[in-house]
Amino acid sequence: MKGVLKGLAVVVEDVEFARKLYKEGFYGRFLGYDKVRREEVDKISAPLILALYEALYLAERGKLKVVSKNGTEVLPEKLIELGREKIKNFDDIYKIYKYFRDLGYVVKSGLKFGALFSVYERGPGIDHAPMVVVFLEPDRGISATDITRGGRLSHSVKKTFTLATVSKQTGEVVLLGFSWAKL
């Protein structure tokens, strides 16, 4: 159940445990592989790299014990502290991560889509079009350019994308869906 914190990510060396995490909800990525299918997992013997959000989520649920390089436990509070220190809007972004995960969705990095997260129903390599989620800073307004830019990020012809923000009033996660309208 262990993972070692190395910088801003957590490495799971135990292959059996790594496979279990991946099968449970596509947590992490096997070093040297991408979009591994569930049925291929048992053939893979590589360390699993968990993003900070993933490690924190799993640690909070008691499914992962994060340790430092010298073996001492790193508690979830410490991971949060680290995130806040290094990552802009960490609390809001983690809230959004948690929101999707709690509803049973697979949440992966959105970097290659130019977005915050890519969200899957079945998982990467299975869903053809993930939900592309763009983060909207709560204090900022939204402009026409934000919307067309979002449209450019998604692959689908219907140009659907999702903006996620955390309401300042209620603290709730708000999702707005945009799709190009051919009127």
Next chain:
Amino acid sequence: MVFSVVIFKHRQTSENVDDVLLEQVFKDLMSRGFKILERLNDRMFIAEKKSKYLFYVMVEGIEVTTQTLLSFINMGETLSMDTVLALVSNDGTVTYYFVRKIRLPRNVYAEGV
């Protein structure tokens, strides 16, 4: 000196500049066979083609708060109309996007936890 006067004048008439862009939206919609039914305020209106839509005009470079956008969407829900953002470029080209609040269900494909 002359320059600053021009800027001042421009500022005074900025409302009208906005209106020209708004006008482009109306023109564009009418060319697509829409009928403008009702103007709710200077940014929001109802137009119809087969069904009725609630429109909100967003001009390039002018931000709106998330709250404004949400109340627009809520109004659409109240009126049972699809909500459309009309994005107008600073020179008057119009692009349309549907916007709605997403209420995600629990993922039916979620793997056993």
